[in-house]
Amino acid sequence: MTADTLSLRPRPELGAPGPWSFPDADVFTLDTGLTVRAYHLPGQHVISVGLALDLPLTAEPADKEGVAALTAACLDQGTRTHPGTSFADAVENCGAVLEATVTYAGTQAYLDVPATHLGTALTLLVEAVREPELSDADVDRERSLALADLEQRLANGSSRADREARIALIDPACRASRRKGGEQEALTTITGEDVRRFHQTGYGPTRATVVVAGDLPADVRQLVTAAFGTWTNPAQRLVAGESVRGRERVAVLVHRPGAVQADVRIGRFTIDRTDPRWADYQLAVHVLGGAFLSRLNVVLREEKGYTYGVHLTNAPLRAGGYTVLSGSFRNEVVADAVALAGPLLAVDAKPLTADELDRSRRYLMGVQPLQYATASGVCNGVLTLLSAGLEHTFVDDLRRRWTAVTPESATEAAAELLPADDLTVVVVGDADALEPDLRAAGFDVQVVGR
């Protein structure tokens, strides 16, 4: 029947979420030392494959920072079996997409391919890591592309702010204080020989893991074993990662002439996933700046209209990590926004409530089934955990620990890790327009780049 006049129903109650846990894996180890983790996800017709190498950036020579990323960028530029551009052709001809990237903890090669072409794609992935050409010409070209990319990123206020925040928060003695891809000075000097040496000593099956996720064929073990089983490297050398440390609080204003908006980062060096306070702290951070109705966003976006959105996020590394507020604000309101942020983060003045905590807990637990519903979601999730030195059991463990968090324990973790009077402030914007207001608001900023 068509309604002639409006009639609406009363607001329904929230029902309980269905049960969920992280998918199980078939785990096995090849004779070469390589571990394989296979996640069978029916209905996921694009298979995701990740290869995680235990190759932290501390393996880079100090004067060649960026060599790991450059090596990764050159992997698909040709192999002995498929020289030059014939390698990329072969990858794309089977419907695959292949990419290698670096984190501070290791190098990861990643592949998406329709299930029908999994065998071919696995063979190509092994070629890329075992026998890449890494010719001088490829390295020279990829280096100049990396330098152009660096220049583009520095011209972007948000990327620039992320970089400056790392510099401001992390001890400069740590590799993690600098770009994964290397800074201009070192990058410029990297040669084909440097890349080949890095590959020779860094890439190998020892302590490496292959993650395969999707609607897997029955013979997936054989396919993976056939592709990876003969990959060895007697020259592989293992290197320890670093325990990252923070540095003293600073306030920096990075000059970006003519910017109509400033990119703001406010943060502190904090913890990683292995810290016993992680579950408490993660929930606290979500209440403060993760949710749409977070304490920060409600005031700075919904009440004040100062920003498109402000977020507080954790950036956990393998050992150590930091927490950072990110937002862009028009020039006229930057000082006010920065001044408001500290008090909004102060939990000792206003402890987290049970309701706030429940909302954040339901959100974080509710979105996980979706996050890990796809092949790429599971594969990337496991790769992230591997780079943190963890396995997928961490996800279910964390769900149990989230359940046990109390308003008191979350408040205590935030008060301890994110004291409002000990925060580093980084502002990237037009220093001429911003400096007087920031000083008037009590921020003794050090101006960079003017």
Add this chain to the structure above:
Amino acid sequence: MCFHSAVTNLELGYPLIERTLPNGLRVIVSPDHAVPVVAVNLWYDVGSRDEVDGESGFAHLFEHLMFQGSANVASGDHLGAMQAAGASVNATTFFDRTNYFEAVPTGALDLALWLEADRMATLPAALSQENLDNQREVVKEEKRQRYDNVPYGDVFEHALALTFPPGHPYAHTVIGSMADLDAATTETATRFFRSFYQPGNCVLTLVGDVEPEDTFARVEHYFGGIPAAVRPSREESVALPPLVGVPRRTVTQPVPEGAVYLTWRLPARGTRAFDACDIALDILGGGQTSRLYRRLVHSEQLSSGAGAAALGLIGGTSFAYAYARALEGTPLPQLESAVVSEVERFLAEGPTDEELGRSRVQFEREWLSQLARVESRADLFSCYATLHGSPDLVNSRVAEFCSITAEEVRDAARAWLAPDARAVLTYERATEGEL
């Protein structure tokens, strides 16, 4: 080569059950019991193409107002309540549509439907000058953050204005202009709501851990009491002919490197000619095996990035572009003529078998990847129901795309992508004193 193991005739089998409520709301349900979540997706058939002169950016500003409360929902509560139920929520505005979506744990489905029904039925009850002013500032911050404060951020603004005649529905960007945003009033918002936000102008899709009959009953329960309204009429779309005279625009800005963008008009999406042009552009500029990348970035090293793509639009005419960004020292005219000569070569030769096969298998993977997520699967069903009449087309899309022949690709490229049918947008790098 492995692409010969052929994906043609690949028909997908996602289940689809569709019903229309008496008030005109189209409802599509597609069960998938893999995880206990359900994607709720609404497409309203309104986008920036429906904005009249002086109201650019309004469809998007209105999308923000949809989160500022309705008769029984407080400002911010839609997003707040959904997130607190474990849902991810968002909305986007584009030329041809505005979509609203939440992926929720199954126990939160009723609440999601109730929230969506309340704002579909009663949004003006909560419209206030304060809400409008606040969201206007938020949207202006969004514009600064995503477009004005970013190198090349205004590329679409210039490219659309070059490609479409003044006043054409696609001649302006979705984000609109600051002046038009400033001019928006609550009266405009109410009028916009009454025209476009009604059950008959909406498709609601649910994909996930649900049963069809039960789901239709729930939708009827929450949306059935919303009265039908007269659907907005829209002027018949006109297919524009290709450009003539190579219109040009040069902007001088402090960008890291100079860049050249070529644009063209294309047929509307949903036609074989559009798909054929899409394939041509993919072969010219989609990824590192493409002709533009191989020549400009890989071989001649004139460029730090080069590519091409089609932007499918439903209203008579679509949009295409090719671009190249200079590596230090490459003069822009040299960059432009290199792009033009690759386009000319493609028009003369058409695609190779290998290129066409690659385009097909890459399309298959991309399509399957989109369908892998219940959220984007629901969005595709809403899209094909709204723009092309039937969600079933999603299941046959790979087969349809792969049926385009090499001759069709070559002929469509000749008809639509000729160098003298292009417009040219050039970014010159500003030097000191020009700022």
